[in-house]
Amino acid sequence: MVYLTRIEHFNAAHRLYNPEWSSEKNEVVFGKCANANWHGHNYELYVTIKGQPNPDTGFLFDVKKLSQLILQYVIEPLDHKNLNLDVPFLKGRMCSTEILAVAIWKQLEPHLPSDVQLHCIKLYETPRIFVEYFGE
Amino acid sequence: MVYLTRIEHFNAAHRLYNPEWSSEKNEVVFGKCANANWHGHNYELYVTIKGQPNPDTGFLFDVKKLSQLILQYVIEPLDHKNLNLDVPFLKGRMCSTEILAVAIWKQLEPHLPSDVQLHCIKLYETPRIFVEYFGE
Amino acid sequence: MVYLTRIEHFNAAHRLYNPEWSSEKNEVVFGKCANANWHGHNYELYVTIKGQPNPDTGFLFDVKKLSQLILQYVIEPLDHKNLNLDVPFLKGRMCSTEILAVAIWKQLEPHLPSDVQLHCIKLYETPRIFVEYFGE
Amino acid sequence: MVYLTRIEHFNAAHRLYNPEWSSEKNEVVFGKCANANWHGHNYELYVTIKGQPNPDTGFLFDVKKLSQLILQYVIEPLDHKNLNLDVPFLKGRMCSTEILAVAIWKQLEPHLPSDVQLHCIKLYETPRIFVEYFGE
Amino acid sequence: MVYLTRIEHFNAAHRLYNPEWSSEKNEVVFGKCANANWHGHNYELYVTIKGQPNPDTGFLFDVKKLSQLILQYVIEPLDHKNLNLDVPFLKGRMCSTEILAVAIWKQLEPHLPSDVQLHCIKLYETPRIFVEYFGE
Amino acid sequence: MVYLTRIEHFNAAHRLYNPEWSSEKNEVVFGKCANANWHGHNYELYVTIKGQPNPDTGFLFDVKKLSQLILQYVIEPLDHKNLNLDVPFLKGRMCSTEILAVAIWKQLEPHLPSDVQLHCIKLYETPRIFVEYFGE
Numbered sequence: 001m002v003y004l005t006r007i008e009h010f011n012a013a014h015r016l017y018n019p020e021w022s023s024e025k026n027e028v029v030f031g032k033c034a035n036a037n038w039h040g041h042n043y044e045l046y047v048t049i050k051g052q053p054n055p056d057t058g059f060l061f062d063v064k065k066l067s068q069l070i071l072q073y074v075i076e077p078l079d080h081k082n083l084n085l086d087v088p089f090l091k092g093r094m095c096s097t098e099i100l101a102v103a104i105w106k107q108l109e110p111h112l113p114s115d116v117q118l119h120c121i122k123l124y125e126t127p128r129i130f131v132e133y134f135g136e
Numbered sequence: 137m138v139y140l141t142r143i144e145h146f147n148a149a150h151r152l153y154n155p156e157w158s159s160e161k162n163e164v165v166f167g168k169c170a171n172a173n174w175h176g177h178n179y180e181l182y183v184t185i186k187g188q189p190n191p192d193t194g195f196l197f198d199v200k201k202l203s204q205l206i207l208q209y210v211i212e213p214l215d216h217k218n219l220n221l222d223v224p225f226l227k228g229r230m231c232s233t234e235i236l237a238v239a240i241w242k243q244l245e246p247h248l249p250s251d252v253q254l255h256c257i258k259l260y261e262t263p264r265i266f267v268e269y270f271g272e
Numbered sequence: 273m274v275y276l277t278r279i280e281h282f283n284a285a286h287r288l289y290n291p292e293w294s295s296e297k298n299e300v301v302f303g304k305c306a307n308a309n310w311h312g313h314n315y316e317l318y319v320t321i322k323g324q325p326n327p328d329t330g331f332l333f334d335v336k337k338l339s340q341l342i343l344q345y346v347i348e349p350l351d352h353k354n355l356n357l358d359v360p361f362l363k364g365r366m367c368s369t370e371i372l373a374v375a376i377w378k379q380l381e382p383h384l385p386s387d388v389q390l391h392c393i394k395l396y397e398t399p400r401i402f403v404e405y406f407g408e
Numbered sequence: 409m410v411y412l413t414r415i416e417h418f419n420a421a422h423r424l425y426n427p428e429w430s431s432e433k434n435e436v437v438f439g440k441c442a443n444a445n446w447h448g449h450n451y452e453l454y455v456t457i458k459g460q461p462n463p464d465t466g467f468l469f470d471v472k473k474l475s476q477l478i479l480q481y482v483i484e485p486l487d488h489k490n491l492n493l494d495v496p497f498l499k500g501r502m503c504s505t506e507i508l509a510v511a512i513w514k515q516l517e518p519h520l521p522s523d524v525q526l527h528c529i530k531l532y533e534t535p536r537i538f539v540e541y542f543g544e
Numbered sequence: 545m546v547y548l549t550r551i552e553h554f555n556a557a558h559r560l561y562n563p564e565w566s567s568e569k570n571e572v573v574f575g576k577c578a579n580a581n582w583h584g585h586n587y588e589l590y591v592t593i594k595g596q597p598n599p600d601t602g603f604l605f606d607v608k609k610l611s612q613l614i615l616q617y618v619i620e621p622l623d624h625k626n627l628n629l630d631v632p633f634l635k636g637r638m639c640s641t642e643i644l645a646v647a648i649w650k651q652l653e654p655h656l657p658s659d660v661q662l663h664c665i666k667l668y669e670t671p672r673i674f675v676e677y678f679g680e
Numbered sequence: 681m682v683y684l685t686r687i688e689h690f691n692a693a694h695r696l697y698n699p700e701w702s703s704e705k706n707e708v709v710f711g712k713c714a715n716a717n718w719h720g721h722n723y724e725l726y727v728t729i730k731g732q733p734n735p736d737t738g739f740l741f742d743v744k745k746l747s748q749l750i751l752q753y754v755i756e757p758l759d760h761k762n763l764n765l766d767v768p769f770l771k772g773r774m775c776s777t778e779i780l781a782v783a784i785w786k787q788l789e790p791h792l793p794s795d796v797q798l799h800c801i802k803l804y805e806t807p808r809i810f811v812e813y814f815g816e
Contacts, residue, residue: 288465288466290464290465292464293464301465301470302465303472365466366463366464366465366466367466368461368465368466368467369412370410370412370461370466370467370468371461371466373410374410374461399415400414400415400416401412401413401414401415401471402412402413403410403411403412403413403468404410404411404413404456405410405411406409406411408409
């Protein structure tokens, strides 16, 4: 079994804000991340799949096709968007990097071919903070 | 003469939008960068100063003090902010990286001590796009 | 379960030297790393914790608090220090990156809240050498 | 148990081409990667070993010796070579990054000392694509 | 005046070989870079232009258009190619990084709009070697 | 004219301390950088030379020879050393990055061949601080 990783990029605005709390509590918990006018990030996304390489091609999966699937199902709905307002699959959810990584897994996993498995979604929010999710 | 560079980081939301144009023209010119709900970036800021090292310290300028000046006059007003809405020194201006780099120069330059000169503001908007401004 | 990683930085002097051996044997085993006048490194430290995100915040753990714990219990005692001479929790031990990574785990782990688990300490000694420790 | 990683570099030419297929089918499957005149990459190789540190040295294994083994058994036969034509241990095989990572494992593993285990071969083909192999 | 840089990527095969010299002399001068079966690299290309930002857009030049020009006139003819055999504008020339950087300047410069100037072509051959050319 | 840069690495211990000052004044001016037991860094060194490429080789200067000169005259005397105690060409001088960059220029420049010129010494002390020196 080998593991293949493709790195893609998107950037987006967001804020951390729980609508069931007062502004004061949001400010205490989230600090400047709760800014009502939003802030944003360049996100670096690592998608890792695993499986057996095909002996005819040497490929686990064609990395160009993997890239196209990521672009279609993940980058297109997220890039240059407001994570809190513009993204159907994040509606009503906290837009933390933890939640976002799990949501990207659920968004991408059903579209992968049956002979490969999604192994990990790794998401850098800044050059010094990242989250990983392995599907359970 | 030596050149000393300190790298700092901030993240912010913005959009590219000219209020004197129609939504359609903004869409044509700026594409998804005009998204009404904003998007955002992790900005990497390189501040370069130049001058003669002090023979007693070996320093052109104490890099901790340089860092504090950048934090006070540049990072504090920009970090976790909306560049179009929250930043007094960008009011009424296009929030492109070009304009932002020049504005950071004007913001920082008056606060440097007289025996060093600001040489360059270099600003990464994404890992593949950056702007430099040398003061003229 | 999600994994959250925070990257921090410190720099320090050290040498590799076993006091029970002769200078000659130290020289043979450790080469220039045994230099009696020390050498040093910029260490990049990756701290990974794991657990369930809190649905109210979307956070596994507030990354600012994680950063403060790392600074207080790890960076403060190590940064700009001599690992062989200045660090109580390394006294009498070899200052290899392997030993240092395990010592950082023991230093940090008791101070994490009970609802998260420390998963990995990853420590870069140079841009081309790093060590990982998973607690057992 | 600790994990120690050494990063090395090589560059090489290759093409993706299955000699049992027509040129047309190769073109369809591999696109520009099938270019008859070859193309090439800078490969970044991460070799991770695991085991118990020696209390006398603090080392899992002397990283200089690990580097020498990688240079002798992996970098020397691959660096500045044509992977399809010049490398005995790749003869008759597809030169994908997946196949190459597995071949590097088989090339290096028998030469490691018995008290350490090879844990992972990680190979970057470009800055945005990498493969990992854990030996099974 | 501001400077705007866009970074693009291509990979290619090449060899260093002067056809007017014997194989022996090529071997002495170029060493393993003269390998008859080629080797290759991931090239990172930094294109820097300079000029006045347009006050209506805040742009020196639309970075998406700059990217398209680089792709059309530079990346398309070089990516996944053999620099010695496949590239019309390198025919009969040594394929060193120095020569390649100058050739990229000549290839791109005529296609830039008249209100911006090409300032620098910077080309990484490996992560530790790069060449810059400023047009004279 | 083209510019060719080679990046090399060394690591070393140092402290910032002016022997003509009291310990108290050193502590005030240099803070933890004055630690009597030293600290250290991984230094990344960028050496840039300029000149005309040789039409027979395509080279400004053979980068392997440039690397050998840097190793012989710069890396060998600095790597795994104490900059304050072990380096003849730094004796009696403040070991700031500014002073070190100028000293490296003076150390390397006389050994370059007459048909190339040294253009810049760029020295990273940490991933966020670097100094450049252009020879005057």
